[in-house]
Amino acid sequence: MKRWLPHPVLSILLFITWLLLSADLSLAHIVLAAILAWAIPYVCRSFLAGLPPIKNPLAALRLLFVVTYDIVVANVVVARLILGSTKKLRPLFVEMPIALTQPMSISLLASIITMTPGTVSAELTDDNHVLIIHALDCADPSALIADIQNRYEKPLMEIFGC
Template sequence: MARRAFFWLLPHPFLTILLAVVWILLQNELSAGMAVFGLILGILIPWGTSIWWPDTPSGFHVGRMFSYSLMVIWDIIKANIEVAWIVLSVSNDKLKPAWIVVPLDLVQPEAITILAGTITLTPGTVSADLSDEGHSLLVHVLHTNDPDAVRDEIKTRYEARLKEIFT
């Protein structure tokens, strides 16, 4: 009963926290008034839009998401260097771009969205399309000698961790 009341007041607690933090960062100053107003926005926006959300979140592991975020930041830094090296050292006629279909084991829309965003944020790869049934993701890779290895890396490095986060 208490859990139901909590989700009525805060239907998406992670979004509430995220909106409050973003509000404070956008104001470029930390004051009690801005923090309270950010928290009010963080409560009202998810509450007012909750009727359009399919489900309330369940089984989300914040600690694992934090470590996933650190890993993605590291991968973005590393991929920036790799893409710069490709651009500077590989001639256009020797580039090997590829379209890769990544079959998905994820079923939660939030997890699929985070996976697609992770792929797009990482330089050299772009999520281009999600199948109608949500069973596969179409990814474009700037340069690869082995498209299967890229697909396997996406599944083991990102999708497997997101399955642990959204259990």
């Protein structure tokens, strides 16, 4: 079974997503959703082979809501910053030590930081222990680091059991 359907949860999510996006429950869309739900994970199985298992799905759902909320709020904050006086901006590079060890969880952390307007993951050091982040406006680097660690890194550690 695992050989022909390598990621069943992903297949189910792809099937549901296709039907929601197409907003059509005709037989043609159901068949297309089934084909895509099987083919995408099957073709991408070698890329998905190193994924760590999710230990706490509820924590993943909570993190999804936190990230979505933070993106919405950060969009408003960045819009105000950009529309206001740019002389008040305090751009800054911050070196954040990370406790995550799995490459996928580190990548997810960097992606979450980059998706949140006002911050960008700029670089990961060679030893994978420090993430360099650029902040558009940062008055307190230690508060930014603590916020990222509490809101994103700790939940990722809980999700993947790092």
